[in-house]
Amino acid sequence: MTEEREHHITDTHPGLLPEHIGCIADTLADPDQIRTSFRFANAKMFTRWFEGLREGKYLVVVVVSDGFPFERHWIITAYIARRLASSGDIEWTKS
Amino acid sequence: MDKKLTFRYDRQGDILYINTCPSYSEQESEEIGDEIVARVNPKTGEIENIEVLFFSTRLFRTEIFDLPITAHFAHSRLAADRTSMSQSGKYDNH
Numbered sequence: 001m002t003e004e005r006e007h008h009i010t011d012t013h014p015g016l017l018p019e020h021i022g023c024i025a026d027t028l029a030d031p032d033q034i035r036t037s038f039r040f041a042n043a044k045m046f047t048r049w050f051e052g053l054r055e056g057k058y059l060v061v062v063v064v065s066d067g068f069p070f071e072r073h074w075i076i077t078a079y080i081a082r083r084l085a086s087s088g089d090i091e092w093t094k095s
Numbered sequence: 096m097d098k099k100l101t102f103r104y105d106r107q108g109d110i111l112y113i114n115t116c117p118s119y120s121e122q123e124s125e126e127i128g129d130e131i132v133a134r135v136n137p138k139t140g141e142i143e144n145i146e147v148l149f150f151s152t153r154l155f156r157t158e159i160f161d162l163p164i165t166a167h168f169a170h171s172r173l174a175a176d177r178t179s180m181s182q183s184g185k186y187d188n189h
Binding site: 013036079 | 110118121124129138144148149153
């Protein structure tokens with residue numbers, strides 16, 4: 001995650017960083033579900049439920065992948081959610 | 096009292112923020128559909144911030160960009176004038 005995005009998430013989703021940076025890493029490494037955005041095909045939403053996160057919440061990390069001029073995958077935002085909507089195509093679910 | 100709306104566009108992330116107040120850590124967040132996230136007052140349940148992901152991709156489509164929320168617009172100066180006229184009695188005959 002870039003420093004700029006870290007500041008951005010801290011500003012727009014206070015309470016997430018830096019306390020729960022480990023949850024962001026765990027969500028990307030071992031998600032419960034990955035959705036592909038309806039709106040932007042290069043974006044994926046990694047989601048995982050954490051029992052101990054604010055008495056049980058989802059963490060969603062939105063990652064955009066670029067192929068040009070070089071390949072990179074970067075976090076645009078992340079948020080703690082008490083409820084998910086049926087946004088995006090479910091690409092993968094943990095069995 | 097009604098709160099003013101402020102808009103902020105995050106160009107790097109292509110996210111539009113519509114705010115009635117700054118975000119604070121006690122708020123609850125939830126996805127409200129169409130890749131839009133709402134931040135909600137934990138006591139009142141009122142939506143205080145809206146986060147529209149992939150905002151620019153919506154502008155180039157022909158369909159109406161529709162937020163899944165309802166709104167009531169009131170001009171802050173006109174509302175203040177109206178209150179002032181009402182208090183001075185100028186508005187009573189209408």
